[in-house]
Amino acid sequence: MLGFGKRWLPANKKHLSDEPVSIIKVSSIRIDCNITTGAYQNGRLAHTLYQFEPPVLPGYAINVSITSPTYLPVTTNTIDDITITILDQEGRVVNFSGEQITIRLELKRLGWV
Secondary structure, eight states, X not given: OTTOOSSOOOTTSOOOOSSOOOSSOOOOEEXXXXXXXXXXXXXXXXXXXXXXXXXXXXXXXXOOOOSSOOOOOBSOSSOSOOOXXXXXXXXXXXOOTTOOOOOOXXXXXXXXX
């Protein structure tokens, strides 16, 4: 519970947990982008770029590379602003506790040579 293993701890003393605290379990991470369309979430049109199960335990760096990207249509002719949202399986924003997050987007213009 709260990062501690199964053992008795003396009262009124400071104790450090063995593992990072994991109050909300994240079993799936969804990357959404406000200017895309063409993906579906539970049968509804969504802005999802990619969804995956974290390959590591909570508290460890997540490094995911997409080997076969799916290119989705962009909903605007001019990109003035892009919003990326990282959500869990329940649609809640994932809290990375201040850690730096890097996401690389690959855009392709269709119909141009």
